[in-house]
Amino acid sequence: MEILAFGVQADERPLLEKAFEGHHEVRCLSVFLDEDTAPIAAGHEAVSTSVNADLNHRVLRTLAAGGTQLIAQRSTGFNNIDLEAAERLGLIVARVSSYSPYSVAEFAWTLALAVNRRIVRASNRTRDFDFRLDGLMGRDLRGRTVGVLGTGKIGEAFTRIAHGFGMNLLGWDVAENPACVELGMKYVDKERLLAEADLVSLHVPLMEATRHLVDAAALRAMKDDAILVNSSRGGLIDTEALVGELRAGRFTGVGLDVYEAEAGLFFLDKSLEVVEDDTLARLVTFPNVVVTSTRRTTPPTRSARSSTPPSRTSSTTPRGGAARTSWSRGPPRRAHRRAARPSARPRPS
Numbered sequence: 001m002e003i004l005a006f007g008v009q010a011d012e013r014p015l016l017e018k019a020f021e022g023h024h025e026v027r028c029l030s031v032f033l034d035e036d037t038a039p040i041a042a043g044h045e046a047v048s049t050s051v052n053a054d055l056n057h058r059v060l061r062t063l064a065a066g067g068t069q070l071i072a073q074r075s076t077g078f079n080n081i082d083l084e085a086a087e088r089l090g091l092i093v094a095r096v097s098s099y100s101p102y103s104v105a106e107f108a109w110t111l112a113l114a115v116n117r118r119i120v121r122a123s124n125r126t127r128d129f130d131f132r133l134d135g136l137m138g139r140d141l142r143g144r145t146v147g148v149l150g151t152g153k154i155g156e157a158f159t160r161i162a163h164g165f166g167m168n169l170l171g172w173d174v175a176e177n178p179a180c181v182e183l184g185m186k187y188v189d190k191e192r193l194l195a196e197a198d199l200v201s202l203h204v205p206l207m208e209a210t211r212h213l214v215d216a217a218a219l220r221a222m223k224d225d226a227i228l229v230n231s232s233r234g235g236l237i238d239t240e241a242l243v244g245e246l247r248a249g250r251f252t253g254v255g256l257d258v259y260e261a262e263a264g265l266f267f268l269d270k271s272l273e274v275v276e277d278d279t280l281a282r283l284v285t286f287p288n289v290v291v292t293s294t295r296r297t298t299p300p301t302r303s304a305r306s307s308t309p310p311s312r313t314s315s316t317t318p319r320g321g322a323a324r325t326s327w328s329r330g331p332p333r334r335a336h337r338r339a340a341r342p343s344a345r346p347r348p349s
């Protein structure tokens with residue numbers, strides 16, 4: 001079978017090809033799947049997509065009419081797919097449900113350390129043979145307080161690293177993670193966490209309850225010299241409000257791997273175009289802000305989730321056992337142990 005993969009980045013291509021070598025052909029396209037490109041999929045039973053594709057009901061109808069039966073999204077988030085339409089059309093939808101939480105946690109720490117130690121500024125200066133030290137002062141983290149909003153798989157991995165730095169650990173989540181408690185994390189309300197933390201890192205999913213979790217009031221509640229890191233989803237932060245606080249000279253550093261209006265920008269080369277996003281344009285001018293669009297996930301180890309049919313199991317067996325894919329109805333399983341407390345089930349968006 002030939003799988004048609006849309007929106008494939010240059011560094012993804014060899015991974016995809018290697019994973020399916022000897023099992024299926026993979027045809028990689030750099031264009032994203034949308035209404036204009038969907039007809040290309042005609043005759044392909046399986047289509048692979050990425051988070052910036054737009055799988056609305058018209059796109060899904062075109063895919064189904066062309067004979068597509070399976071859509072495999074190469075990300076955990078699936079808010080870009082109209083699942084109800086997929087179910088109506090009898091399309092199986094799969095996504096990545098299991099990946100290395102360490103890759104994101106370590107990248108979040110990379111951002112935190114980069115802004116704390118002024119790495120980008122220091123590097124730029126040395127390129128110009130400017131070896132002055134002013135404006136490059138960082139702070140020790142040992143003995144300071146980290147606040148982790150969302151202590152699931154990634155939040156826990158982030159917390160373990162903070163523990164290694166000798167930091168005091170504050171957490172906020174709908175359910176306590178016993179592994180974090182064991183490390184000495186104290187669960188507090190969001191207001192206390194924001195007021196006491198020297199470093200705040202976001203690891204909750206984006207859903208209605210968490211949209212603009214860090215809004216103007218939350219930003220005002222933070223310490224003036226705090227560090228804020230977001231490697232989860234852009235919509236967790238009210239970016240306009242953040243720009244307002246930065247303009248007032250607040251915060252030691254802000255590290256962002258995500259941005260709420262990133263669709264249509266991230267993963268693409270826009271360097272030769274006029275910048276139309278004034279908020280992002282302003283954001284990147286602050287000397288204490290680092291923005292990346294890297295999404296530091298490593299290749300998936302397993303994927304699961306479907307819209308339909310109810311209980312059908314299929315399996316792809318890419319080389320090296322990289323992906324066993326099973327389709328079954330129902331929400332993704334939670335992988336980490338947690339306290340027996342009721343929790344709002346996250347609906348990633």
Ligand SMILES: NC(=O)c1ccc[n+]([C@@H]2O[C@H](COP(=O)([O-])OP(=O)(O)OC[C@H]3O[C@@H](n4cnc5c(N)ncnc54)[C@H](O)[C@@H]3O)[C@@H](O)[C@H]2O)c1
Nearest residue numbers: 150151152153154173174203204205209231232295296346
């Ligand atoms: N930048 C990237 O490359 C990248 C890659 C993967 C995931 N992510 C993001 O990281 C997020 C976290 O991933 P994870 O694997 O740790 O997920 P997870 O499900 O293991 O953890 C999420 C945590 O958030 C908590 N939570 C959910 N809703 C909440 C609410 N309303 N209030 C308080 N806590 C709430 C859950 O209880 C859980 O502990 C993902 O949802 C995704 O948005 C980013």
